Amino acid sequence: MLTGFLLCAGCLIAAMIFWSGSPPSQGRENGESTSMNVWLYDEELMPFLERYEKQNPGLNLNIRSFRSWNALYEELLKAISANAAPHIAEIGSTYGVAQLVQRGIVRPVDPATAAYADRIGEPFTAAFSYDGQQWAVPIGGSVPVVYSNRNLFHTANAGQPPADWAAIKRAGGKIVKDVDQDGKTDIWGLVADPSMAWVHMNAAYDAGTGSWDSERLLGSFGRWRDYVDVSRMTPPLQHELAESQFIYGKAGMLISSSQKRAVLEKYIGGKFDFDIAALPQDERDGGLLLDARGFAVMTSDAREEALSRQAIRYLLDEQVQTELLHAASLIPARADIADSLLRSGDLTERETAVMQIAERLAVKPAEADDERRWRSYTDEQEKLETYPDSSVDIGL
Missing domain, CATH: 3.40.190.10 (Periplasmic binding protein-like II)
Incomplete structure (x- = not known):
């Protein structure tokens, strides 16, 4: 006893x-x-x-x-x-x-x-x-999200914050604009920070099976080729500038980390209001990569x-x-x-949105190939934006 x-x-x-x-x-x-x-x-x-x-x-x-x-x-x-x-x-x-x-x-x-x-x-x-x-x-951690500028959405009559990739393309196409008609884009539809490999890995990883899908991966790169070279709603080779472009009202949407929320709130102040939505995941059940x-x-x-x-x-x-x-x-x-x-x-409205998105996280263990994927997808993204007609050479 x-x-x-x-x-x-x-x-x-x-x-x-x-x-x-x-x-x-x-x-x-x-x-x-x-x-x-x-x-x-x-x-x-x-x-x-x-x-x-x-x-x-x-x-x-x-x-x-x-x-x-x-x-x-x-x-x-x-x-x-x-x-x-x-x-x-x-x-x-x-x-x-x-x-x-x-x-x-x-x-x-x-x-x-x-x-x-x-x-x-x-x-x-x-x-x-x-x-x-x-x-x-x-x-702790963060999730990939899409920030959207409510003012630009309203001005362009672009509808509600997008919930899927098709909606992102429609909204981006309406928002992109050459304001002073000098042949140069002044407001972009969509920008993304340098972590594009994270976006592609989210597209390729199937949380339901714990495997990688080559078709979805190729589709992700094809989607960005369209945004940059066909729809021309996304600027090439400007990922380092994406955050500031969004803060200064030069982009309708920003793909980045949920951790950037506080920085955006601080520097945007009251210039405009913005929303947060989860990174789209195509038509499949599964979670976001944390x-x-x-x-x-x-x-x-x-x-x-x-x-x-x-x-x-x-x-x-x-x-x-x-x-x-x-x-x-x-x-x-x-x-x-x-x-x-x-x-x-x-919680604030945006904090609540982030915590609700976090309920959709995938369970994925670390893999030896994670670093290779990250480096490869980053290099291929740069190649795609530099040489739009080049083929994408990637592996799972």
Whole structure:
């Protein structure tokens, strides 16, 4: 009887430590200081880690921020080769998970953290699963969406925000305009940010079967060839400018990440109103591919790895997860928090739209070919826009 009581008490204490995010006290009481290197590419997550640092005297987090997942990934590969990897790294799920695992630098998620996987949405845990293990703790993520300028839609009599690709083409064709009649397009129907590979992967992945569809992939590239070269409602080779084009009212629609919502709201201000809709998925049942953010523990000594895990667990704390949508424009990884936010009635119209779209996420584990797909589809998109008559050479 006593043994059972002590066991239950131990489990309760372990759970309290996990969700409080408090690190082991060893080294704090005797005044020791520990420095840890953390790499991330979502600057909005930095304040959470800084808050954790303040709550834990003696812990110094040296945080380095990168402009994108690709920039962090490339630098991380160099650091691994030089035996200079950080203790903790934020990693994206779109590609690279398998490659980091294969290099032997990433530690699998520990049992204490994995035991709470039932609180994290399955699409998030699957995104960092490879070879039968989970390699990063999901914190949040974003979904591909279509933003639409209500003012331009109204002026062009383009109807409601589009729900499918056919509607996007119709609306884009009405919105595109040469305002001053100088032979140059002043307002584009549709623009897209540089993550076109994400768009094509969403078109090709069949969540129902967990397979890739070559016909849908070719159809996706064909659709963009039409937009750029036939309908001419999308500018070629201007993906880096897409966000600013939409902000300044120079594009009717923008395909981008749901995380861009806060940036658009900030810089658009009251110039015009805009809507958010899910990226169309053709005529099939299935979910959208998530761009998940996870934090991984890099190989180091046992004490540093334990401290790294505790720091990462803090980001699963209820308060942190609840604040993610407002503070970082990220969908929280914890399903219970996501449900609570939707039921709260405290979300804005656009935040509610994003959280509702997030209920349609696909469950897709990391694959070794994800990086090849991303690089290949990005290169082929550039080729298509540079040489419209060229053939598309892609593989699943």
